[in-house]
Amino acid sequence: MPANKKYLTKSGWTKLSKILVGVIGGYLVSLSFHAALTRFFPLENVMITSFVTAYVLWATLLLFAFLIKKAWQTWALYTVLVVVFSGIYMLPIG
């Protein structure tokens, strides 16, 4: 049996929006998260670790975009996350 359509997104545009926010937003969140980590850990170690974690995080965020009911909520959430992580990365301290 295919998945029950009752629970899936019906509108094509919402679907597209979710895919976009999952792919692009998820990517940016994942990137900025690891950039923020470089403020706390040695750069090389963060980079090499991110080769695994960044992809897993990205894929998870892509899935998460489908789990959140409204696409705009995901856009908002991911934007906030990117801003927060970039902020940490660009903090003027040490």
Next chain:
Amino acid sequence: MDNRKYNIYFNTHTVSGIIICAILYVMFFAGSFTFFKDDITAWQKNDSQLAHKGAVKKDFNYLIDSLGKKHKLIGRDFDFTIQRNHSGVYVAMSASHDSTNKKKKDGEGGGFGERGGRGEGRRGGRGEGRGEGRGAVAAASDTAGRRGFRGGRAGKPDSNATMIAASATRGDKGKAEMSGGGDKKDGEKGEKKERKGRGRRGDGDNAYFTYDFAKHQEADYTTGYTMGEFLYRLHFLAQVNQVLPFRIGVPFGYLLAGIVSFIFLFALITGLLLHWDKLVSNFFTFRPWNKWKNVWTEAHTVLGVIGFPYQLVFAITGIILIFNSFLIVPYTQLFYKGNQEKIYKDLGYGVKSEFKYTYKPLQAKANVDSLVAIVENKWQRSDVSTVAIRNYGDANMHVVVIGKPQTTAQMNGQGEWIYRVRDNRVISERSPLADAGYLATFKGMIYHLHFGDFGGRPLKVIYFVLGILGCVVINSGVMIWLVARDKKSIPEGKRKFNFWTANIYLGSSLSMLPVLGVTMIALLFLEKPGQPEIYHWFFYSWLALGIYFVALRNLERVNRQSMFLSAVICLALPIFDGLVRSNWFWVTYAQGAFDILFIDVLFLILGVISAAIYWKISQRKIAPAAKTSASAPRRKAQQLEEAATA
């Protein structure tokens, strides 16, 4: 798990899986055979590496001397990256640091340096072409990170540096290199651009090529091309790079392979979550004599769970090794202000130390061979992986030897030995068996896990089996998808579409094993088969058989016939090897040519398994008809199901 989540996992898993099924199958199939790349190469060339191991002497002095006949060597840097099977070395020679040094004119007649551009140009014309031409060799060396890697991926899996370095296929500068293919004119243009692009001092006649220690000459790529190399490159879709008629700035095949790996990762995560609640109970449920739909579902779940860690490893390491540009490019911009050289050095590729050029000639003379011998003697249970020379002939000339532990001694580690020629002094030394540190350990794990090179042949066999089981998981997944949609309630048009999707998928995937066997048998009869022959035999027979299977429009017959063909061809392969080259099992065994023997045995086993499956499905086909007790409608339904699925 609430219903909504379950259905979302279900839907995303299905859609992502169906999108990538065909390409992923090719990658898994070719990748599984790639574990035996060296064996396949030995088999094809009838030249066992195991029978005469260690016979090749690594003669660096001779190599440097012959380079010196074509080039003025003073002020240059060299990186010699040794291939894992120790038969050859990737050479990367930089331009001279000495800005007063003029290019030696008579060197243009086709020596090593010129070949760096032209030789690969030839190759470019052959087909591998764009985006691989220059990069193919350049990327192989540790220097790749700095220079040639943009052109594409290296020709060998062995050189660790290749992988991450080569996958960063990007940048405008790279285009000059990527256009290194074609004819000589093109090559020259490319070189000129390079020089401008990099702003390097001295003349820009750097060279990258593979050198064969046994033959004492530059290895010719197209004639050295083997089935092993072909399968290796197929598993990351290198051949697809030439498909697009226009350039998109990155090799299309690698990009596609990277995207497929990522979607595969996504499908694995959703698949795991989907089955999470019933993971344990489903694992112990396998009823092969049940209805077809249950057989597919249970096979998919059970094999998926068994193979999950393996597949997860390959999804992740696969992206890293083929298209890490997703991360490397932004990192280079963010953390290194676009300085690619620096990021690769920081990630532990090549020689990190810088050596100043002094413009003073060197009085002493360096004997690289004896230096390497000293280090090899010093580093027990390790292999020298790179020999680098900095500032050749300058007072500040250094020789750097980099080594890695053999996996039987230690999983990861990187030894480095720096020697100054001027005063015959060892500047610094770190043993390969010293503590590797976080970076080298993590990086090493990525490679070891992907190549399966840490447990000898038994591990490779396990990897191979798990890889083929991955193919089965993909196949059964597609069958679940099809059977679940083969219902009266689904509109006719959709059902047709579904059937054709599955039909084309099965036709192209199930034809791969017979096609591989046919190509390898054909190689036995060809005189010195090279890249074009392998391309023709493999792709044309794949096309022909694929079209035939699709035209059957009957999945059951496709399945049966492909099993029949696989059985016949795979069993024929060792027999032909015996008839044509007298490589009977007992002969190769007696010679100690275990790599050749292994391939023969591998195909014997594949043939026997195919025959067994063929026998089983033929039996099964008869069984339902013999059942008279089944009520008519049920029998009808069963037949329908079988026709659509088997």
